[in-house]
Amino acid sequence: MESVQPQAVGAGGESFTVRWTVRNLGQASTQQSQWFDNIWLSPAADPAGPRLQLGEVTHAGTLGVEESYTAEATFDLTPAAAGMFVFVKTGEGVFEGPFDDNNIASAPTVVTNAPADFVVTSIVTLDESFSGEPALIEWTVRNDGPAVWPGTAYWTDQVWISPDPVFLPGRALILGGHTHSNAEGLAGGESYTENAEFVLPRGIGGQYYIYVQTNIGGESRDATGDNNRSRESFRRRAFEDTSNNRDQAPIPVTFREPDLNVTDIALPVESPTSGQSVSIGWTTTNIGTRRTREIFWWDSVYLSADPSLDDGDQFLGRWQRGGVRGLDINASYSPTLNVVLPDGVEGDFYLLVFTDSNLVGAPPPGPPEIR
Secondary structure: OOEEEEOOEEEOOOEEEEEEEEEOOOOOOOOOOEEEEEEEEEOOOOOOOOOEEEEEEEEEOOOOOOOEEEEEEEEEOOOOOOEEEEEEEEEEOOOOOOOOOOOEEEEEEEEEOOOEOEEEEEEEOOOOEEOOOEEEEEEEEEEOOOOOOOOOOEEEEEEEEEOOOOOOOOOOEEEEEEEEEOOOOOOOOOEEEEEEEEEOOOOOOEEEEEEEEOOOOOOOOOOOEEHHHHHHHOOOOOOEOOOOOEEEEEEEEEOOOOOEEEEEEEOOOOOOOOOOEEEEEEEEEEOOOOOOOOOOEEEEEEEEOOOOOOOOOEEEEEEEEOOOOOOOOOOEEOOEEEEEOOOOOOOOOEEEEEOOOOOOOOOOOOOOOOO
């Protein structure tokens, strides 16, 4: 390698040109007529140091003794590119015997980058939200840094809910993500506002907190690795300072859920015998604070020696509740199920009805939930 001439000043996200000259100082022409020259950018003067691989350039044709060639390549830098030295290694794929210790040369340059800086400045929640229901969340993101690289097509903002005013990943639950298009760009000082509905977890109630984290996956700002892969990655996320990408706002959640309760059990036969078929009826009522979201579930019937259900109780049968909509508040249904009592039993027993049962297998697929 005879010389390297990089562009004196470069910027991440823009084009960058490198020229280099290769001379054959050996005692014979190259046996190969094609090889690669490898070019990379580094913050250090050591060729073994960290690097951003810019690319490989193919040279075609043999090279005689004292012959040389000059090549030039222009690379579209990733917006994260930064470095102080350009290295070129020639002869990738050429047999040189012991004379391969001078295949690398470098030259100084100054390549800098300018990350944007997203800040979540506002999160707005409704005054009243309900467990298991959609809640409208609105948030605003401002860019406190330079303009977003125009090669970025979009990024994703993510919405979480947590019972804690301090974000604890193990206790927070992701509600969903929302994609923001960069078609209009986002200059320094500009903001955008998004809103979307997210379904809150079922069964919660009380004071909760909504967290919004902008530009998910934008944490990797390391200007090493492969330039092309890094550039492609930043098409799907913004190159920016991610140290302040999350904020929170309180959201009061009202518990509003169905509550199925077996309110009556009827056994027409007063003194049944073992092995006898009997008809059992019961009434299930929704005593909760909202209609059931599901329209299908199972009620199971057991024979037990005591009034509590456990693994030793005898399963007698099950009945599937179905319909075109969920069970309204204070609404009931009263099914009848024919069952056969076990053989060889005698004495006082309890009939247990377990509504919305999940203990005896899974119900067959039904229509989708009706909300």
